[in-house]
Amino acid sequence: MTRRAALQALAGLAASPVVAPRRTFGAGMELLAPPPAPSRRPEPGLLEVALDARPAEVAVAERRASLWTYGGTFPGPLVRAQEGDTVRLRFRNRLPEATNLHYHGLHIPPTGRADNIWLRIEPGQTFDYEFTIPEGEGGTYWYHPHLHGTISRQLWRGMAGPLVVESPVDAIPELAAADDRVVVLKDLALVDGWPAPHEKRDWHMGKEGDLVLVNGALSPRLTARSGTVRLRLINASNARYFRLGSDDGRPLHLITTDGHFLKEPVALDEILLSPAQRADLLVPLAGERPLALMHLPYDRRVTRLPLRPTPLLTLIPKPGAKPGPLPGRLLEPPPLRIADASVRRRVSMAMFHIDGKPFNPARLDTLAHLGDLEHWEIVNYGTMDHNFHLHTWYFQVAAHNGVPAPYPRWQDTVNLKPGDRVELLVPMRSYPGRTVYHCHISEHGDKGMMAVIDVRG
Numbered sequence: 245m246t247r248r249a250a251l252q253a254l255a256g257l258a259a260s261p262v263v264a265p266r267r268t269f270g271a272g273m274e275l276l277a278p279p280p281a282p283s284r285r286p287e288p289g290l291l292e293v294a295l296d297a298r299p300a301e302v303a304v305a306e307r308r309a310s311l312w313t314y315g316g317t318f319p320g321p322l323v324r325a326q327e328g329d330t331v332r333l334r335f336r337n338r339l340p341e342a343t344n345l346h347y348h349g350l351h352i353p354p355t356g357r358a359d360n361i362w363l364r365i366e367p368g369q370t371f372d373y374e375f376t377i378p379e380g381e382g383g384t385y386w387y388h389p390h391l392h393g394t395i396s397r398q399l400w401r402g403m404a405g406p407l408v409v410e411s412p413v414d415a416i417p418e419l420a421a422a423d424d425r426v427v428v429l430k431d432l433a434l435v436d437g438w439p440a441p442h443e444k445r446d447w448h449m450g451k452e453g454d455l456v457l458v459n460g461a462l463s464p465r466l467t468a469r470s471g472t473v474r475l476r477l478i479n480a481s482n483a484r485y486f487r488l489g490s491d492d493g494r495p496l497h498l499i500t501t502d503g504h505f506l507k508e509p510v511a512l513d514e515i516l517l518s519p520a521q522r523a524d525l526l527v528p529l530a531g532e533r534p535l536a537l538m539h540l541p542y543d544r545r546v547t548r549l550p551l552r553p554t555p556l557l558t559l560i561p562k563p564g565a566k567p568g569p570l571p572g573r574l575l576e577p578p579p580l581r582i583a584d585a586s587v588r589r590r591v592s593m594a595m596f597h598i599d600g601k602p603f604n605p606a607r608l609d610t611l612a613h614l615g616d617l618e619h620w621e622i623v624n625y626g627t628m629d630h631n632f633h634l635h636t637w638y639f640q641v642a643a644h645n646g647v648p649a650p651y652p653r654w655q656d657t658v659n660l661k662p663g664d665r666v667e668l669l670v671p672m673r674s675y676p677g678r679t680v681y682h683c684h685i686s687e688h689g690d691k692g693m694m695a696v697i698d699v700r701g
């Protein structure tokens with residue numbers, strides 16, 4: 245089979261492995277890791293981090309770009325914490341407009357100095373965030389601005405960075421032996437070195453760019469340091485969906501969804517990451533054959549030029565290294581049952597509205613009670629895909645269009661195609677507080693596809 249036929253077969257969802265053709269791609273730059281955020285540990289269990297938001301000129305796709313950044317880099321620096329850590333993050337706003345920080349997916353309070361999206365940090369101001377990451381919350385997360393109405397523009401201009409919380413599960417031999425990499429997927433379009441401004445139709449379609457960047461580079465290669473690579477994939481794009489598969493039909497082994505471990509690795513031919521979603525994959529590399537992670541066409545029902553399958557990241561095996569065995573057991577999400585839910589809700593999504601209403605921060609849309617297990621049914625009445633994200637209280641997808649989830653998994657974001665209906669089980673646990681749920685196509689959120697939830701103790 246020719247490479248083209250192989251790619252077409254893959255694009256057509258064919259699962260059958262094909263003979264690997266000789267490859268010419270993968271000649272891009274070596275994948276660069278996001279630099280570590282300046283931090284120190286003045287005492288055990290305390291992590292101090294400094295992060296500033298500022299305009300900076302950075303190298304993107306081997307050219308210069310004037311972006312808005314965290315710490316002057318694109319993507320932003322890696323914040324690496326441990327379960328149980330108290331994080332003190334000194335945030336300084338050196339942008340010409342107000343902003344704030346959202347710790348996407350992290351299970352910390354939505355109030356006070358923690359994941360409080362109601363804060364407004366003015367230009368020149370410094371704010372000290374402080375929160376404690378509970379045990380059991382290790383995983384791959386990210387941070388981005390969350391000041392309503394400005395999120396899309398700030399995110400588009402470059403403001404997003406990875407946040408990794410180390411987990412004891414990372415220490416099991418099969419994971420400890422893997423080459424652990426953070427991979428931020430984020431697209432951008434530049435005009436004369438500046439992010440292309442939003443146009444009218446972008447608010448509807450969600451803004452995408454022709455530069456599909458992997459840690460800021462185009463089609464980089466990753467030279468493996470061991471026989472198995474662990475990719476911590478983060479979709480930090482405004483609106484781009486990443487449907488991903490290998491170039492030759494080799495399976496991808498999914499070990500986490502939105503930062504949370506599965507019971508055991510699940511072999512998949514492809515995965516779909518809608519904006520804000522994360523997945524950790526284990527990729528065993530046998531022999532000398534590189535493996536290209538392909539960006540595959542996905543139709544989210546907006547008019548776009550068709551995408552050809554493109555190598556996003558090419559993994560080059562370490563000479564002589566053998567892929568390690570895959571782990572058996574990871575961390576089993578507790579099975580939740582709809583029958584145990586005490587509250588049932590319905591949430592509808594359609595363009596710029598949730599439940600038929602645009603966002604009003606002063607209105608309370610959902611009042612919930614701490615300790616309840618809730619059953620949420622989300623329906624997409626729109627004509628394009630929307631994805632649903634709930635802050636603080638992440639959930640399990642019990643069923644999608646009536647089909648029970650094949651295995652329990654935690655998520656904080658779930659995609660819905662037009663007409664889709666998903667059923668979520670949401671434990672309202674740990675923290676009371678007022679925050680939001682919304683479509684994570686950031687333009688849609690900014691234009692009103694967002695609603696307020698208050699969980700009371």
Ligand code: C2O
Binds near residue numbers: 388635
């Ligand atoms: Cu990633 Cu409400 O956000």
Ligand code: CU
Binds near residue numbers: 630631
């Ligand atoms: Cu949407």
